[in-house]
Amino acid sequence: xxxPVLEARSLVRSYGDTPALRGVSVAVGAGEVVAVTGPSGSGxxxxxxxxxxxxxxxxxxxxxxxxxIDTLSEARRTTLRRxxxxxxxxxxxxxxxxxxxxxxxxxxxxDRHGRAESLTAARGWLDRFExxxxxxxxxxxxxxxxxxxxxxxRALVTEPQVVFADEPTGALDALAGERVLTALLGVARxxxxxxxxxxxxxxxxxxxxxEIGLRDGAVERADVPA
Amino acid sequence: MIGVAVRVLRGAGRADRVxxxxxxxxxxxxxxxxxxxxxxxxxGGLDARTLGRSCATDHGVIVCVAGTGQPVAVRAYTxxxxxxxxxxxxxxxxxxLLLIPVLVFLGQCARIAAARRDRRLAALRLAGATPGQVxxxxxxxxxxxxxxxxxxxxxxxxxxxAAVEAGHVAGTxxxxxxxxxxxVLETVAVVAAVPLLGVAASVLALRRxxxxxxxxxxxxxxxxxxGWPAVLLAFxxxxxxxxxxxxxxGHIRTVAPFxxxxxxxxxxxxxxxxxxxxxxxxxxxxxxxxxxxxPAVLLAARRLERDPHGQTRATSAxxxxxxxxxxxxxxxxxxxxxxxSGNGDFYASAYDLVTAAVGIAxxxxxxxxVVANVEAVVERRRExxxxxxxxxxxxxxxxxxxxxxxxxxxxxxxxxALAGTGIGVALGAGxxxxxHIPVLRLVVVAGVxxxxxxxxxxxxxxxxxxxxxxxxxxxx
Numbered sequence: 001x002x003x004p005v006l007e008a009r010s011l012v013r014s015y016g017d018t019p020a021l022r023g024v025s026v027a028v029g030a031g032e033v034v035a036v037t038g039p040s041g042s043g044x045x046x047x048x049x050x051x052x053x054x055x056x057x058x059x060x061x062x063x064x065x066x067x068x069i070d071t072l073s074e075a076r077r078t079t080l081r082r083x084x085x086x087x088x089x090x091x092x093x094x095x096x097x098x099x100x101x102x103x104x105x106x107x108x109x110x111d112r113h114g115r116a117e118s119l120t121a122a123r124g125w126l127d128r129f130e131x132x133x134x135x136x137x138x139x140x141x142x143x144x145x146x147x148x149x150x151x152x153x154r155a156l157v158t159e160p161q162v163v164f165a166d167e168p169t170g171a172l173d174a175l176a177g178e179r180v181l182t183a184l185l186g187v188a189r190x191x192x193x194x195x196x197x198x199x200x201x202x203x204x205x206x207x208x209x210x211e212i213g214l215r216d217g218a219v220e221r222a223d224v225p226a
Numbered sequence: 227m228i229g230v231a232v233r234v235l236r237g238a239g240r241a242d243r244v245x246x247x248x249x250x251x252x253x254x255x256x257x258x259x260x261x262x263x264x265x266x267x268x269x270g271g272l273d274a275r276t277l278g279r280s281c282a283t284d285h286g287v288i289v290c291v292a293g294t295g296q297p298v299a300v301r302a303y304t305x306x307x308x309x310x311x312x313x314x315x316x317x318x319x320x321x322x323l324l325l326i327p328v329l330v331f332l333g334q335c336a337r338i339a340a341a342r343r344d345r346r347l348a349a350l351r352l353a354g355a356t357p358g359q360v361x362x363x364x365x366x367x368x369x370x371x372x373x374x375x376x377x378x379x380x381x382x383x384x385x386x387x388a389a390v391e392a393g394h395v396a397g398t399x400x401x402x403x404x405x406x407x408x409x410v411l412e413t414v415a416v417v418a419a420v421p422l423l424g425v426a427a428s429v430l431a432l433r434r435x436x437x438x439x440x441x442x443x444x445x446x447x448x449x450x451x452x453g454w455p456a457v458l459l460a461f462x463x464x465x466x467x468x469x470x471x472x473x474x475x476g477h478i479r480t481v482a483p484f485x486x487x488x489x490x491x492x493x494x495x496x497x498x499x500x501x502x503x504x505x506x507x508x509x510x511x512x513x514x515x516x517x518x519x520x521p522a523v524l525l526a527a528r529r530l531e532r533d534p535h536g537q538t539r540a541t542s543a544x545x546x547x548x549x550x551x552x553x554x555x556x557x558x559x560x561x562x563x564x565x566x567s568g569n570g571d572f573y574a575s576a577y578d579l580v581t582a583a584v585g586i587a588x589x590x591x592x593x594x595x596v597v598a599n600v601e602a603v604v605e606r607r608r609e610x611x612x613x614x615x616x617x618x619x620x621x622x623x624x625x626x627x628x629x630x631x632x633x634x635x636x637x638x639x640x641x642x643a644l645a646g647t648g649i650g651v652a653l654g655a656g657x658x659x660x661x662h663i664p665v666l667r668l669v670v671v672a673g674v675x676x677x678x679x680x681x682x683x684x685x686x687x688x689x690x691x692x693x694x695x696x697x698x699x700x701x702x
Contacts, residue, residue, distance in 0.1 A: 085617070
């Protein structure tokens, strides 16, 4: 494995009396594409949320590029997520009232970039995902696959070091899912971006360099797919 | 049908229970206001029989000849608004006008947990219920709560009345007409009408929701607001001036056509204000969205541009309060100028009562706005949580929510205040002292209205903080 850019050490997290993570330790190298797999309720999403700084673990540590991030304030973790991380979910992540270009430009506007500059950059990223012609449409006017491409452009517009994708193809049919995944990983690999992919689908996991299997909140296996 | 609705209600979640509780509370309040109006109209003339031979009456003011031989004036009530028979219909009307913000509140409450309820209705369709049956079940859901609220309101009214009457010292004027019995027929009519009005308000609020067996909820295309309501508004204000002019020229000799014409003008103005506000909101939002570089303003402006009617609907009761308060302020100034110091206190106290009524209406309207805002935030919680997860600061979302409420409120309140001023001037056109616009008072009215909208939105912020919890992002 390449030098770790992201590392979790003995993470523990529970929801009420239900444990979600029981001392999980993982490391992800720079530029690596890692799939986190496991059955429903195995703790995949919770692990991703802890690694992305969305959730704080109850015990254990999360390190990103040599800095411990789980102890940072909410404001600093938010800034980190906006600048260094890109986040992609199954659905419902685009603001329905904003156009596709404005959705993609939003992280740049939040970083106080100019409006014109942000929208130009957004259109560039929409072009990379081959949806430039949809720039002025709103999410409600897009198909599921098109909306995911716009979401991917938004996740990558700040040129993050790590992209966290939680079941990014879960709401798409097989063909649309394959196209979306190919586009995401193609752009990420060219840019040397690390991708952490949560999925329960073995065909999706096959796109990754390495697979980490979870079961009942613990790492079951961490290997390279055949 | 009622059985199915009740069984569905019994299996309801927390949000459904909150909706039911608010519907009961709103209906109880509506019943209370309606009964107050009924009681005021039921105050009868007092005669010597009720008070003894030494007493006579004159417009509700009881004149007693005391043992000393000196005539002593004893009033039945502390407020002349209740003593003067000619003013009682106005007082009753003021109470009934308070029903408008309460009905808006009920409509807003009916939207709580709409998504969950929509899924439930879709499940009923899948189980074989026809669209009509589903609509009746939804109406029964609201109707049962409103009926319970009406009964609770009646009970509360009777208890409060008994408590106030128990504290009355014999021989002194009463503060409230607690000596007047509730007329049975009117009381039954109120208790029956409140659930019907509640159902009507909720059906109106949910008219764009269509449940299908596939679990889909289709909302009809929201039409963009047009600019013609501005003409309606101008026409309404002008129409309000017409009866005063006709009265001065002697074309109107009785009260009924005068009141009917004034009401028609006011209703046109109200419709004009609400529709103009939506148009103005849409225009301002589009302008802001095209030029702003602030993410919070962009989020707010695009939401407003997409559904300008939604925000106006949420603030409509506040806008009505501004319209009435502005109109009353102008008429107060004109009236006090024209009567001079002789009857000034009497009229001032009458207008103080109007101000108090508008204040109560504003409080109800602001509560309704809190409910509407919380529901809007809860409905978008997944989207908001995803934004925070992607690095949007919570502060940006808070500012967006505030901007979404306050930005359109400023021009809308201005339009409502101007319309109210126009109505006040139109109605007071016969005053001999000329037109005196109480600018400071109008500024206070507008400021309080915008402030209450801001406060109501600020009270929503804790719900926003809860809604962006990462738990909303779980799909497992």
